[in-house]
Amino acid sequence: MKNLFIISTLALGVFFFGTNNAQAQSTGTTTVNLTLSDVISLETSAAEVNFVYDTAEAYNTDQEYTVEDNIKVTSNKNFDISVKANGANFTDGTNNIPVGVLDITAVAGGTMGGTPTTVTLSTTDQDINTNAALGSELTLDVNYKIPATRSSSSDILGKPAASYTQEVTYTATAL
Amino acid sequence: MSAYLKFSIAFVLIAFCSFQGFSQGISMSPTRIFFTGAPGETVTKTVTIGNSSDAEYIFSVNMKDWHREESGNKVYFEVGSLKNSNAKWISTAETTVSVPPKSTIEVVVTMAIPETATAPVVTNSMLFFTQIGKQADKATQKDGIGIITLFEFGIHVYHTPDGNNNQSLDIVSFNDEAATNMVSVGIVNDGNIICDATVELELTNTSTGEEIKLEPINISMMPEAKQVVKFQLPEGLNGEYLGVTIVKMAGSNDLRVGEKTFEF
Known part of the structure; x- marks a missing residue:
């Protein structure tokens, strides 16, 4: 019985001593470094928007298209979105339609905050959504509209049938 | 393990997952560049452009002056229009950069601070990376009025003179x-x-x-x-x-x- 007590005491001692030693050997300091940089990401969901005038009614009617999730932004700072045309006219190479026939509206409804607004397209940068809060995959719906007052005017009416195009550039900048 | 360490690891995992999944587009980092340096010095910073899509993107690199109106809106001007512009001090090795699919490139932005820039004032400008459209986009247009949407990033560029440190x-x-x-x-x-x-x-x-x-x-x-x-x-x-x-x-x-x- 006495031997058993001594053996048990030694075994317990070795167990705790050994455990503590083992723990001491596995204990250390790990430094986790986080390097965070400002980043902004932008994508547009639709490469093209087309307005077709193939009937008399089309010229006398507001035409508009709302592209859902047209712009998607991820940013770790608040940001602005502006828009501009890359030229003064929609053109088929010979004939021109002024870009000012088109209104572009940032539509509230996506996940992107900020202050949305409507602009008449020009070659000057114009904000369509300002001071949007930072976030990931924030979406903005965009409405493109040519009012009947413009499509029934000489800006469009009477122009030769053709494909008139212009590039429209959306710009993302940190606040 | 401390609570701080647990939080840090969780944050990294969340951030990693978020940024892996967010986009099939282009990302730019940083969004603002802050240069310091004395008159006569030439200093550099790097802009990283990531392309997570399957398409190649080509950007023209260009500068503009800008200032913020009282409303908070930015207004842009041609280079050299504003008295506190540093746009003419900025250069990049190339005026056009190509970003292949699923890749990341770095663009070195160089600021040559003129000897004459001795006034203790902050100067600024905006560095733009403007997507260049492809001919294929135009070829798909139908009769009517068509819009080809492109995108652009504007990166703030600031120079703060040595000795300016009063935030108020x-x-x-x-x-x-x-x-x-x-x-x-x-x-x-x-x-x-x-x-x-x-x-x-x-x-x-x-x-x-x-x-x-x-x-x-x-x-x-x-x-x-x-x-x-x-x-x-x-x-x-x-x-x-x-x-x-x-x-x-x-x-x-x-x-x-x-x-x-x-x-x-």
């Missing part, structure tokens, strides 16, 4: 704009460095004690700039309210507090 904003007005149901807070940057801040507004009904805390608005101001921050009020406010606005400057505990009683 001041509240110069605090007004009720009844016609638009807004309260405006006028702020000036009376320091000599760029100052980021958050502007808060809280209204307390002096009769009932009802408190209304409006969504804070972030601002970023150049030295000597003035900005009017407008808070849209909820409909139906009626009675006397104590308005308190707090301007919290980023990166410090410094703040400014304004207080005024409004009758709505």
